[in-house]
Amino acid sequence: MNKCGSYHHGNLRNALIVAAAELIEERGSPDFAISEAAKVVGVSPAAPYRHFKDKEALLAAVADLYFMGLAEATQATREAFPTGSRESILALGNTYLSYVSQRPEFYNLIWNEGGHGPLNGSEAERRPGFYNFVGAVEAWCQHNAITDSDPLELSVKLWAMAHGLSVLNINGQLALFLPETDVATLLSSSANTFLDGVEGKA
Amino acid sequence: MNKCGSYHHGNLRNALIVAAAELIEERGSPDFAISEAAKVVGVSPAAPYRHFKDKEALLAAVADLYFMGLAEATQATREAFPTGSRESILALGNTYLSYVSQRPEFYNLIWNEGGHGPLNGSEAERRPGFYNFVGAVEAWCQHNAITDSDPLELSVKLWAMAHGLSVLNINGQLALFLPETDVATLLSSSANTFLDGVEGKA
DNA sequence: ACATGTATGTTAAGGATATTAACATCTGCG
DNA sequence: CGCAGATGTTAATATCCTTAACATACATGT
Numbered sequence: 001m002n003k004c005g006s007y008h009h010g011n012l013r014n015a016l017i018v019a020a021a022e023l024i025e026e027r028g029s030p031d032f033a034i035s036e037a038a039k040v041v042g043v044s045p046a047a048p049y050r051h052f053k054d055k056e057a058l059l060a061a062v063a064d065l066y067f068m069g070l071a072e073a074t075q076a077t078r079e080a081f082p083t084g085s086r087e088s089i090l091a092l093g094n095t096y097l098s099y100v101s102q103r104p105e106f107y108n109l110i111w112n113e114g115g116h117g118p119l120n121g122s123e124a125e126r127r128p129g130f131y132n133f134v135g136a137v138e139a140w141c142q143h144n145a146i147t148d149s150d151p152l153e154l155s156v157k158l159w160a161m162a163h164g165l166s167v168l169n170i171n172g173q174l175a176l177f178l179p180e181t182d183v184a185t186l187l188s189s190s191a192n193t194f195l196d197g198v199e200g201k202a
Numbered sequence: 203m204n205k206c207g208s209y210h211h212g213n214l215r216n217a218l219i220v221a222a223a224e225l226i227e228e229r230g231s232p233d234f235a236i237s238e239a240a241k242v243v244g245v246s247p248a249a250p251y252r253h254f255k256d257k258e259a260l261l262a263a264v265a266d267l268y269f270m271g272l273a274e275a276t277q278a279t280r281e282a283f284p285t286g287s288r289e290s291i292l293a294l295g296n297t298y299l300s301y302v303s304q305r306p307e308f309y310n311l312i313w314n315e316g317g318h319g320p321l322n323g324s325e326a327e328r329r330p331g332f333y334n335f336v337g338a339v340e341a342w343c344q345h346n347a348i349t350d351s352d353p354l355e356l357s358v359k360l361w362a363m364a365h366g367l368s369v370l371n372i373n374g375q376l377a378l379f380l381p382e383t384d385v386a387t388l389l390s391s392s393a394n395t396f397l398d399g400v401e402g403k404a
Numbered sequence: 405a406c407a408t409g410t411a412t413g414t415t416a417a418g419g420a421t422a423t424t425a426a427c428a429t430c431t432g433c434g
Numbered sequence: 435c436g437c438a439g440a441t442g443t444t445a446a447t448a449t450c451c452t453t454a455a456c457a458t459a460c461a462t463g464t
Contacts, residue, residue, distance in 0.1 A: 007458055008412055033450060044414050049452070051412085108310065111373050130379060156370070156380055157363075157392040164366025168358070171313050177332060178358055190359040194392070197399030210430060210441055235421055246443050251423070253441090 013051040015041045017061045021106075028105050030059055063109045071129040073099050078136055084143035086195060088136050093162040093187050100166040101183065107170055133159065149198055161190055215253040217243045219263045223308075230307045232261055265311045272301050273331040280338055286345035288397060290338050295364040295389050302368040303385065309372055335361065351400055363392055 009015065019040040023032040034055050035045035052058040077095040081088035100107060137158065138151040168174050169183045178186070211217065221242040225234040236257050237247035254260040279297040283290035302309060339360065340353040370376050371385045380388070 007414090008460080012412075034452095035450075043412095045450090046415080046452080047413055055451070111369065111375075127378075153380060153383065153388070156376065157367075157388065157395075160366030160370055160388075160392070161359075161363055162366070163369060164362030164364070165359075167313065167365060167369060168362055174358065176329075178355060181355065186355070186359065186362075190362070190396075193359075193399035194396045195399070196402055197395035197397070200398055200402050208430080214441075236423095237421070245441095247421085248423080248444080249442055257422070 009041070009043060009047075012041065012043060012047060013061075016048055016051060016058060017065055020058055021062050021065060024062065024105050024109070025103075030105075030109060034058065059109055063106070066103065066106045066110060067129070070096070070099050071132075074129055074132055078132060083136070084139035086140060086192075089140055089158065089195070090188055090191055092133055092136055093158065093191055094184055096159075096162045097166050097169070097183060097187055100163075101169050104170040107167070130155070130159070144199060146198060154198065158191060158194070161194065162187060165190070211243070211245060211249075214243065214245060214249060215263075218250055218253060218260060219267060222260055223264050223267060226264065226307050226311070227305075232307070232311060236260065261311055265308070268305065268308045268312060269331070272298070273334075275301050276331055276334055280334060285338070286341035288342060288394075291342055291360065291397070292390055292393055294335055294338055295360060295393055296386055298361075298364045299368050299371070299385060299389055302365075303371050306372040309369070332357070332361070346401060348400060356400065360393060360396070363396065364389060367392070 016037055019037045020032070023037060023040070024030050034048055037058070038045050038048050048058060052061065073095050074092060077091050078088065081091050134152055134155040137155045140146075141149065141151045141154070165174070165183055165187050174181070174183055174186070218239055221239045222234070225239060225242070226232050236250055239260070240247050240250050250260060254263065275297050276294060279293050280290065283293050336354055336357040339357045342348075343351065343353045343356070367376070367385055367389050376383070376385055376388070
């Protein structure tokens with residue numbers, strides 16, 4: 001399979017996803033022509049339609065790729081820090097922040113249900129990644145005898161912090177209002193303050 | 203001016219902005235044809251180009267409108283709560299959350315420098331609104347004798363919380379993971395915990 | 405091997421839409 | 435009044451997405 005110059009490409013679907021991802025990175029937005037992606041891969045402009053219903057479907061596939069990368073990064077971080085530790089939580093937040101901030105072009109692809117259309121990673125991709133984080137938070141709660149806060153709710157709040165800072169960072173708002181400050185530092189201290197608050201209430 | 207049926211519209215620029223905003227609300231995304239907006243207003247498809255360089259410029263104008271609304275809402279809230287109180291801060295967060303959540307279609311228009319292109323409200327629109335919030339936080343710090351935290355940094359962190367929750371709410375993530383919980387409640391308790399943490403450190 | 409059905413590609417064509425060019429009309433001002 | 439510039443109009447171009455009709459390769463059962 002995949003003979004050079006053959007009529008059939010052999011792996012068009014994946015090749016298109018990769019090509020699309022590269023185009024998005026290059027121009028910093030998903031405004032590329034589907035025919036461009038086709039040309040990069042060396043097929044005719046209509047070929048992609050054998051694999052994707054429309055452009056949106058292709059972009060959704062790219063989003064899934066991005067999600068998988070995020071899940072991997074998160075997984076690795078979780079394994080690298082002691083379960084139940086505060087550092088573990090902070091590190092996960094940082095991983096999220098870094099991953100998102102390093103790929104600003106993909107942000108819109110993932111999270112904008114109300115914007116471009118339903119271009120998000122599939123729900124199935126998202127749930128496990130988040131519950132992974134919830135696991136870390138649960139462990140921390142147990143480790144610290146936090147019983148009056150719901151770990152799931154705590155996780156969402158922490159996620160929102162990381163997400164909010166990521167977005168403001170991507171959009172340049174942080175650089176606008178706190179030009180001297182590092183985002184990661186900001187997230188760490190913010191999360192620390194928050195967790196202090198949680199512990200204080202226990 | 204503005205005779206019925208006259209060749210000249212009289213207020214095309216503003217009429218187009220409003221029409222565009224309505225179209226965006228209707229279909230939940232900025233994917234409308236510029237000629238549609240023109241038709242709504244009753245002019246030819248090319249007329250908008252006398253007032254806006256391109257579609258992006260029109261969308262930017264809509265974004266400015268949205269920003270002004272946000273600034274007004276924030277201003278009103280600030281005036282409605284006692285300066286320096288924690289409630290004042292919580293209320294401002296809630297106003298932000300509500301405003302954003304009620305207009306999900308506009309979110310992308312405003313904050314996505316890296317996405318669609320530079321379609322944000324002008325910097326000049328954003329700075330005052332945020333510094334308004336900073337003022338409230340500063341007052342709170344003074345009122346509570348918080349001296350070891352920078353009010354500006356605190357403001358950014360709180361903003362990130364509100365923003366993060368708004369986005370997750372808009373995107374349906376909150377409904378996915380915490381279907382029973384109200385966003386506003388989440389923000390209040392999150393901000394409260396955070397402020398508890400800040401006070402504990404003082 | 406071979407016939408044949410399905411998956412995968414190709415070319416050609418249609419339909420939207422953004423954007424510009426060339427032309428028309430109005431409005432204000434000397 | 436008459437011109438200059440602003441504001442609209444129509445017509446034309448270029449780019450894309452998307453589909454339709456046609457072609458080829460692969461895979462499977464005989």
